[in-house]
Amino acid sequence: MNHPVSTSGEQEKLPRNLGLWGLWMLVVNGFVGAGIFGLPSGAYDLAGEYSIYIYVACALLMLPVILSFAELGSYFRGTGGPIKYGTEAFGPFIGFQAGWLFYVARLISFAANSVLLTDSIGYFFDFATGGTGRLITLAVIIGGLTLVNVLGAVESIRSLALFTVLKFSILLFLVFGGLTVLGSEVAPTFEGPIPPVSDLGAAALLLIYAFVGFEGAVVPAGEAKQPERDMPLALLLGLGSVVVLYMFIQLVAQAAVPNLGETTSPLLDASGILFGPIGALILMIGVVASVTGNLVSTMFSTPRLTYALSIEGSLPEWFGRVHPKFLTPTNSVIFFGVLTFIFAALGSFTYLAAMTVLSRLFLFIISCGAIPKLRPRFKDQSPFILKGGYLIPVLGILACIWLMLQVSFSSIWLTALFIAIGTGLYLLSKTKSRVKGTSNTQ
Template identity: 45%
Template sequence: MTSEMAGPEERLLRRLALPGLWLLIINGMIGAGIFGLPGELARLAGPGSVWIFMLCALMIAPIMLCFMQMASYFRGTGGPILYAASAFGPMAGFQVGWLYYVSRVLSFAANLNLLLTSLGYFWAGAMDPSVRVALAFLICSLMILNNVLGARNAIGTLGLLTAFKFLPLIAMVAIGLIQVDIGTLLPRLDHTVGIEDLGGALFLVIYAYVGFEGGLVPAGEARNPQRDLPRALLLGLVVCALLYALIQAVALVSLPSLATSSRPLVDVAAAQMGDVGALMMLIAIIASVGGNLLGAMFSTPRLTYRMALDGFLPAALGRVHPRFHTPARSIILYGAACFAFAVSGGFVWLAGLSVFARIILYMVCVGAMPRLHRQFGTVAGAMQVAGRRVWMVLALLVCAALLWQVTLQSVLVTGGCVVAGLLMLAFSRRVEHRANPQAASG
């Protein structure tokens, strides 16, 4: 039995190795959140906040283990789309892909505005409305061009941004470990945290570990996705957990006023290295948001590419550029949609959709595990996770806990997006039928 979905042959080149896949996953997980989390966490949990990062890593681990096993079954582009479609049928795959795509557009738009605001620290003129629109257009255009020109260009740029993000963080941790007594960095077991504060801290931190699923989408461009994607997921989780915990520990010691800081890591770097440290951390924030955006620009267009190959979207979105071997039309569509939402300002009330859509995606994919194991459990290279059913139950429990944060508005908006997706599908198939009635009827 093969783990590939039936359908048109993919024409994307397999150039991504383990480092490239890890870059996509780590930039999906580490965005702007970690630069603001330490202060609020210190307020909620004090010295115990270091343990919160480790606990949340354990909470997200069952979900990631499920995705590791599913990633080992498939070699094609699509990630969650393939998992849902193989287990529950093509329509389930389309709806998962559509919801995830919409949430990624909104998330990109929000992060793009955050990037523009961060640029305002260096250039006050960036806050002017007309300049913001021009900068948004320029950034989207450059990211579109970088991705259209080929996977190597995009991954190379992503690696550079990741270095600019990691180096200041690693420097801050290293200086903190040198300047203070190691014993003071160890979390205090005698510090108690109230149940309400603990719950708030857990819900706050666990979202610093999500976003990894975007790195699964371009499996069709990986040299050995069944082997490398599970490894990249595990490596991403370990790096995030260690880095987050060390950052929180050093921040607690280096900045006594951490709980009241509005720019915690910038203030920590300033306390350690003065204005140079603050500047380095501001650059790290810009690089982190930029890396998150570039990773999304790489992965998300592969969703419409996959849905076009499966016949759910116009065939033009599934075409590959003859020279650069990238889904150029899908990339341009995604970039244009992100720019439109970023400059409209009307996307703010839809922010909850991104969270709810991600939880739905996790629950559908985790629920698909038993069927996928029956179909592909013997595929060559498939990962065998011990205690598979236990991990699945734990993953679903974590997802159920996350649902407590979902508002009624998010549920209604998500329902509206599902309906919109069905209408778009009907329109797309009608257009395709008119363009090619013989193929449509066949």
């Protein structure tokens, strides 16, 4: 079988070390961040025992989008993911905007999770809770992850594997321990009335945040051994893994905590009730491991966006330089690390975090819309073509439009602001390129 042709402007310089296991870890760590440690209470407050079905509904809502990404991921062997999809389907400007919005969303999310991790460390050490100690803790976290990613992709995936195993071990400890202690009490009775449609919709909007983040895994396709085969499998296995895990976590939490809808730390409370103070401590370690794994995954994939934009000619060449010894996009990694530290040190991300949701939905729509443009070119080379014509990407677009209708006005104007900033950077880069080209011909 012929591999899909890489359409990058330059030959990929990054070594291909990622197999199916590495890609799967990027997917599940994109899904399972800090959200699952707090979402069960909000879901229960809105939907009661029926909240376990909301997880299934959210998975089905995102399935067309993930399937569309799976097909797109089988087309290309180069770094970039959504940047490449948007560029090849709609031209360099749309490709740049897709990459830019994704980059900003991931950057702010990384900074916010860094603050969350610092606060979690403060549970054990007061030094990390404020002032200079907080800044030092943030510097150690972000600086350490930056250094690991500069030293090499293999080191990054190894560290990601450690946090993935630790995180899932603790979540599975809660699930299996809860099932053992509670026994048949875990099974919901569904004796109460079905909640109003408005509450079910609000619960779906809340839980959908636990089903985004997977898109980061498609960015480093240029470092995957067989992306045309492994990328679709990693995405689908990742979705299947997390939806089952989420449902069991919800079942245990709502059976263990009588006032689940009123607590702000549902899993911590559940573990404390089931296993005592030691259980609460173990769960807190799980929070730290989960957020750290999410940070490692984000730090690995997001700097590849500016690297890909650079080799596509939409950002200065500086971002596309690869370290001669470590073979990593060092400049892009360091740039990302510095920016995230600045945002994290500022500490307030309420409105910016809201903006990331809408920008991701734009990204999903661009990617789903790219399939009708790209499939005719790649269908004979790709091993993963969706059935049903273009029904699945259309369903993905409709799901994103429905979610867009639920966002706040602040998300809209902040997203518009960042689109304007991205447009300015793109035009500046293209102007410099034209000036350079003119000077070279004289």
